[in-house]
Amino acid sequence: MRMVSPVLSLRGVTKRFGGLVAVNGMDFDVTEHEVLGLIGPNGSGKSTTLNLISGALMPSEGTISLRGAPITHLAAQDIARKGVARTFQLVRLLPSMTVLENVKAGAVFGHRRRWGTEANAQAQALMEQVGLAGRGHLKVGQLTYIDTKRVELARALAGDPKVLLLDEWLAGLNPTELEEGIALIRRLRDEGRTVILVEHVMDAIRSLCDRCVVMASGTKIAEGAVADVLADPEVIRAYLGDDDD
Numbered sequence: 001m002r003m004v005s006p007v008l009s010l011r012g013v014t015k016r017f018g019g020l021v022a023v024n025g026m027d028f029d030v031t032e033h034e035v036l037g038l039i040g041p042n043g044s045g046k047s048t049t050l051n052l053i054s055g056a057l058m059p060s061e062g063t064i065s066l067r068g069a070p071i072t073h074l075a076a077q078d079i080a081r082k083g084v085a086r087t088f089q090l091v092r093l094l095p096s097m098t099v100l101e102n103v104k105a106g107a108v109f110g111h112r113r114r115w116g117t118e119a120n121a122q123a124q125a126l127m128e129q130v131g132l133a134g135r136g137h138l139k140v141g142q143l144t145y146i147d148t149k150r151v152e153l154a155r156a157l158a159g160d161p162k163v164l165l166l167d168e169w170l171a172g173l174n175p176t177e178l179e180e181g182i183a184l185i186r187r188l189r190d191e192g193r194t195v196i197l198v199e200h201v202m203d204a205i206r207s208l209c210d211r212c213v214v215m216a217s218g219t220k221i222a223e224g225a226v227a228d229v230l231a232d233p234e235v236i237r238a239y240l241g242d243d244d245d
């Protein structure tokens with residue numbers, strides 16, 4: 001049997017906000033080159049889970065490890081430097097800076113730091129990869145919505161992350177953009193990136209993920225091959241109870 005050691009592990013990870021248990025004893029592993037879907041109804045704790053992994057929030061209990069080393073209590077910038085990059089459910093960029101400057105900021109603050117001409121060359125390559133070739137000089141405030149998402153993705157990739165966390169990166173795209181967006185994530189998958197994909201677009205989950213973890217009310221209710229999990233009656237029940245979708 002081939003042993004695959006996980007890139008990222010969560011064990012008993014819990015987050016309380018006052019009396020609310022937003023994330024309740026989460027356990028899962030992400031293996032190298034895996035695109036793991038993290039799904040569940042609105043308010044089930046997906047974004048909070050990503051916030052705990054990236055260090056935007058501290059867990060109330062439990063352990064988060066990156067290649068076996070605990071990162072549970074590190075500050076967000078230290079976790080980023082160790083190789084966890086993310087995009088936000090609501091895009092966060094530096095609007096008065098150019099596309100190129102935003103992407104380069106990811107190289108400066110990320111896992112593998114680059115400066116000067118090296119950072120420039122890498123930023124140009126990433127802009128091309130995400131479909132922003134020739135637009136490096138534009139201010140981010142001038143871009144369309146999907147293009148701001150492309151900038152955010154390029155910025156996250158600029159640090160050469162070991163794990164990329166995408167929080168509803170496809171949300172709000174029109175059908176044409178959605179196809180482009182899925183193709184873009186598929187390319188990341190083909191490159192062997194390790195990704196946690198929080199997504200409501202089930203076509204994207206089906207076509208991009210091998211495995212998924214399903215949350216409901218902060219708890220993991222299912223984990224496994226996508227087709228099996230989506231056919232699980234408990235998962236179907238959890239989604240049918242969600243009027244927001």
Ligand SMILES: Nc1ncnc2c1ncn2[C@@H]1O[C@H](COP(=O)(O)OP(=O)(O)O)[C@@H](O)[C@H]1O
Binds near residue numbers: 020045046048
């Ligand atoms: N900073 C916070 N303070 C208090 N409650 C929060 C905070 N962040 C999230 N929550 C609550 O935690 C629960 C899970 O939220 P979230 O992780 O955003 O869910 P999802 O991303 O699955 O929609 C929700 O009930 C939400 O209102």
Ligand SMILES: [Mg+2]
Binds near residue numbers: 048
């Ligand atoms: Mg969310």
